[in-house]
Amino acid sequence: MEWRDEGVLLSVRKHGETSVIIDVLTASHGRHAGVVRGGVSRKMTPILQPGSQLDLIWRARLSDHLGSFTVEPIRSRTAGVMNDRLALAGLNAIAALVRFALPEREAHPGLFQGTVTLLDLLSVTDAWPLAYLRWELALLDELGFGLDLSRCAVTGSFDDLAYVSPRTGRAVSQQGAGEWADRLLPLPLCLLGQGDASDREIVDGLSTTGHFLAGQLAHSVGKQLPAARDRLIDLLARQG
Numbered sequence: 001m002e003w004r005d006e007g008v009l010l011s012v013r014k015h016g017e018t019s020v021i022i023d024v025l026t027a028s029h030g031r032h033a034g035v036v037r038g039g040v041s042r043k044m045t046p047i048l049q050p051g052s053q054l055d056l057i058w059r060a061r062l063s064d065h066l067g068s069f070t071v072e073p074i075r076s077r078t079a080g081v082m083n084d085r086l087a088l089a090g091l092n093a094i095a096a097l098v099r100f101a102l103p104e105r106e107a108h109p110g111l112f113q114g115t116v117t118l119l120d121l122l123s124v125t126d127a128w129p130l131a132y133l134r135w136e137l138a139l140l141d142e143l144g145f146g147l148d149l150s151r152c153a154v155t156g157s158f159d160d161l162a163y164v165s166p167r168t169g170r171a172v173s174q175q176g177a178g179e180w181a182d183r184l185l186p187l188p189l190c191l192l193g194q195g196d197a198s199d200r201e202i203v204d205g206l207s208t209t210g211h212f213l214a215g216q217l218a219h220s221v222g223k224q225l226p227a228a229r230d231r232l233i234d235l236l237a238r239q240g
Helices: 085-101 109-121 128-142 174-183 199-221 227-239
Strands: 002-015 019-026 030-036 053-059 068-075 161-164 171-173
Touching: 002 030, 002 085, 002 109, 019 053, 019 068, 019 109, 085 109, 085 128, 085 199, 085 227, 109 128, 128 199, 161 174, 171 174, 199 227
Parallel strands: 030 068
Antiparallel strands: 002 019, 002 053, 019 030, 053 068, 161 171
């Protein structure tokens, strides 16, 4: 068995004396693991950093085997975020959340492209946290837990949307919320794709996406949300 694909490196762990096992998100083969022989060498260590874009060849005797990777670098993202604590936290959160959420060997080409775009933004604009929030929305939607923020679930109105139902994931307007407002999740304008956002608004948005990530998605995969996401939100909250 053999295939070639492009992928983003999510994690690396040592395997034996000289090899490593890498976990990658690929364009056509989903999240995939494999051994890299000589992965601890001086040549390979700088290449095998989380966030790196790689040209990959995977080989195995049978399709359900772990298999091995031959890798060539396309571009590294380490240098662009290493001196930016928030951007580095963003990279770690993205990699950890992909590993948490996506089943192995299930292709999600749209999410792959969105993830690559987000990773590229980390080193080129301070506005990337808003893109990260929208990426979490896309992740929920991709896996069947998308939010319906188009109209109020109570009144049917398209206007004055201010909350999200924690049970259904549907938007609720100020009028529709009534006395139940304090039991609903926040719906900042940035979750509706309207304009820029402060760090405080983004944190509010992440509290809403986090409710569904930690509830519905985490329950479906039988895992807890990665700590790397909490660290990112903590840094954003301190800035807000």
